[in-house]
Amino acid sequence: MLLAMKLKAALAVAALASPLAVTAVTPRDAAPPEQALTALKAENFPYRLAGDFSREGKPVAAPLRQMRLGSSLGIMTRQVTAAEYARCVEDGGCPRIPQASTAEGMPMVGVNWRDATAYARWMTKTTGKLHRLPTDEEWVFAAAERASDDALPLAGVADPVAAWIARYDAETSRERPAVLAPQPVGAFGRNERGLQDVAGNVWEWTDTCFVRHDLEPSGDVRVTNTNCGVRVVQGAHRAYMTDFIRDPRSGGCAAGVPPANLGFRLVVEQERWPELRRMAERIADKVLKSL
Amino acid sequence: MITRRTALMGAAIAAMMIATPALADDLNLPRERVELVAPPFVHPHEQATKSGPKIMEFKLTIREKEVVIDDAGTKMQAMTFNGTMPAPMMVVHEGDYVELTLVNPETNTMPHNIDFHAATGGLGGGALTHVNPGEQTVLRFKATRPGVFVYHCAPEGMIPWHVVSGMHGTVMVLPRDGLKNAEGKPLHYDRIYYVGENEFYIPKDENGKYKTYDSPGEAFADTTEVMRKLIPTHVVFNGKVGALTGKNAMTAKVGETVMIVHSQANRDTRPHLIGGHGDYVWETGKFNNPPEKDLETWFVRGGSAGAALYTFRQPGVYAYVNHNLIEAAELGATAHFKVEGEWNNDLMKQVVPPGPIPPAKSSAIDAKVLTR
Numbered sequence: 001m002l003l004a005m006k007l008k009a010a011l012a013v014a015a016l017a018s019p020l021a022v023t024a025v026t027p028r029d030a031a032p033p034e035q036a037l038t039a040l041k042a043e044n045f046p047y048r049l050a051g052d053f054s055r056e057g058k059p060v061a062a063p064l065r066q067m068r069l070g071s072s073l074g075i076m077t078r079q080v081t082a083a084e085y086a087r088c089v090e091d092g093g094c095p096r097i098p099q100a101s102t103a104e105g106m107p108m109v110g111v112n113w114r115d116a117t118a119y120a121r122w123m124t125k126t127t128g129k130l131h132r133l134p135t136d137e138e139w140v141f142a143a144a145e146r147a148s149d150d151a152l153p154l155a156g157v158a159d160p161v162a163a164w165i166a167r168y169d170a171e172t173s174r175e176r177p178a179v180l181a182p183q184p185v186g187a188f189g190r191n192e193r194g195l196q197d198v199a200g201n202v203w204e205w206t207d208t209c210f211v212r213h214d215l216e217p218s219g220d221v222r223v224t225n226t227n228c229g230v231r232v233v234q235g236a237h238r239a240y241m242t243d244f245i246r247d248p249r250s251g252g253c254a255a256g257v258p259p260a261n262l263g264f265r266l267v268v269e270q271e272r273w274p275e276l277r278r279m280a281e282r283i284a285d286k287v288l289k290s291l
Numbered sequence: 292m293i294t295r296r297t298a299l300m301g302a303a304i305a306a307m308m309i310a311t312p313a314l315a316d317d318l319n320l321p322r323e324r325v326e327l328v329a330p331p332f333v334h335p336h337e338q339a340t341k342s343g344p345k346i347m348e349f350k351l352t353i354r355e356k357e358v359v360i361d362d363a364g365t366k367m368q369a370m371t372f373n374g375t376m377p378a379p380m381m382v383v384h385e386g387d388y389v390e391l392t393l394v395n396p397e398t399n400t401m402p403h404n405i406d407f408h409a410a411t412g413g414l415g416g417g418a419l420t421h422v423n424p425g426e427q428t429v430l431r432f433k434a435t436r437p438g439v440f441v442y443h444c445a446p447e448g449m450i451p452w453h454v455v456s457g458m459h460g461t462v463m464v465l466p467r468d469g470l471k472n473a474e475g476k477p478l479h480y481d482r483i484y485y486v487g488e489n490e491f492y493i494p495k496d497e498n499g500k501y502k503t504y505d506s507p508g509e510a511f512a513d514t515t516e517v518m519r520k521l522i523p524t525h526v527v528f529n530g531k532v533g534a535l536t537g538k539n540a541m542t543a544k545v546g547e548t549v550m551i552v553h554s555q556a557n558r559d560t561r562p563h564l565i566g567g568h569g570d571y572v573w574e575t576g577k578f579n580n581p582p583e584k585d586l587e588t589w590f591v592r593g594g595s596a597g598a599a600l601y602t603f604r605q606p607g608v609y610a611y612v613n614h615n616l617i618e619a620a621e622l623g624a625t626a627h628f629k630v631e632g633e634w635n636n637d638l639m640k641q642v643v644p645p646g647p648i649p650p651a652k653s654s655a656i657d658a659k660v661l662t663r
Binding site for chain 1: 498620645
């Protein structure tokens with residue numbers, strides 16, 4: 001486990017190092033899109049943990065926690081638009097998506113996690129500011145009253161088959177968005193934090209991987225498996241999506257209402273190397289605790 | 292679309308076959324009027340009967356209407372019997388007479404007719420039942436062979452288009468003494484569901500978006516072009532992607548025997564119950580042949596119906612699919628069963644839930660894990 005952590009840290013450093021090498025190159029004439037940011041001060045918020053949870057091998061509802069982000073959050077006020085993504089494509093930074101709209105004022109949809117991540121990398125490169133997808137926790141915090149608590153009726157049902165059928169009923173009775181086609185920016189209004197179109201009909205990619213957890217008798221949560229080939233997407237409900245999917249759907253054994261469209265908004269770090277600072281803080285914290 | 296030649300031929304055949312109208316009454320059999328119900332449900336009926344042959348009266352009203360066929364809101368100019376896809380199932384017994392009143396209301400735009408695969412002669416009735424908007428007709432045929440049989444609209448010159456626009460249903464002719472297995476032992480069902488499979492060919496515009504039309508006639512040319520390539524845009528049960536899922540999922544209880552009749556009037560299909568089987572399957576749908584046992588998937592030929600009996604042994608959610616899984620998952624041919632009851636650990640048990648792969652130590656330990 002320790003080795004894995006070291007590896008992850010090394011990877012994180014490597015990932016951070018790469019933009020450094022390229023930011024020296026002057027961006028081409030295309031000015032990076034100006035995106036309004038909303039700055040949110042850290043405060044407590046309820047958060048239903050993402051992923052699968054089980055106790056003694058039986059599925060249970062994910063724990064609900066009080067959370068507080070480590071620092072304030074700068075997040076795009078609106079979703080990345082089709083025109084903005086098109087500029088990234090033109091500049092060679094993002095994969096070209098067949099039949100994608102390039103319209104001003106329309107959210108970019110039909111993107112997978114890799115496309116969204118490529119856009120973040122391109123924005124980082126062109127602006128010199130670190131752009132990245134939000135984590136699920138950050139998204140839920142920013143979404144505020146529009147974040148949905150997706151606790152499915154698993155807990156409290158002693159019979160696992162009844163729980164299975166109850167979950168099927170819950171998933172299949174979710175409301176479908178009234179309109180499936182993407183709507184102009186602003187069509188779904190603002191949430192209480194001022195963000196536009198949160199939980200409208202465009203679901204947003206997050207950076208959070210699918211994680212399987214075991215709830216131990218002590219109450220501790222033990223991670224038993226992490227699959228980063230599947231990421232959390234957020235919107236009117238939380239969903240788990242394979243990272244290369246651009247057009248989600250249900251069918252066959254899969255029941256329920258799939259996200260109508262996949263898009264994204266990014267977090268923008270004010271510092272150049274926030275990860276390094278956080279890592280340093282964590283190390284310092286550990287060192288202090290071990291004293 | 293009715294040419295002078297076909298009109299004359301129809302008139303000639305009709306003149307030959309109508310004989311004296313009084314003949315119907317000469318049958319002097321009891322009559323029973325049946326109210327049809329929308330699929331996947333089937334009107335109440337006896338599985339075996341002690342009574343003698345009857346004249347069973349049914350009525351189908353043709354409805355041309357715009358329908359939505361998927362969650363994206365794709366629209367189609369459908370043509371239907373009684374407004375549903377598939378059309379309702381009619382149940383009679385061998386030796387009964389099916390007497391159908393076929394109504395083509397004035398609000399429709401096209402002539403229609405009906406071809407019963409269960410009937411003998413007259414193009415299955417197609418030659419005798421051409422009705423223009425504002426007309427109706429009555430056809431009677433004798434149900435001489437037990438089985439499940441497709442019926443469909445078959446107007447000259449545009450048969451496939453009417454069929455893939457929604458006009459097909461099924462007649463079930465039960466043996467008078469009920470269903471039997473190969474050894475002659477009686478078989479019965481606690482519930483019956485009728486799953487009609489349709490495939491659609493919706494034209495797209497230059498941007499790849501599905502086109503809409505104001506009437507069936509306006510959709511004809513474009514739709515025919517798509518049809519001739521033989522690649523459907525949708526393959527659905529009960530007229531719409533997801534029509535038999537969620538709130539509309541079919542239900543059963545552990546221990547109940549369910550009869551599933553599956554029809555496809557145009558194209559081959561292969562029903563499969565994920566997590567279940569076909570205990571007794573009349574793959575070709577004809578009850579004078581002994582049912583096959585313990586099938587995993589059964590083949591329903593285009594232009595036929597098949598019947599499967601299954602007793603649910605385990606609760607939970609089952610997917611009932613066309614096991615061309617591309618058609619099931621991508622094009623829509625998926626239904627669900629919700630089955631209540633007690634889980635049977637003997638039939639299936641999750642011995643170790645998904646979790647980390649334990650480190651390999653020695654083969655002795657591995658062997659222990661395997662036999663635990």
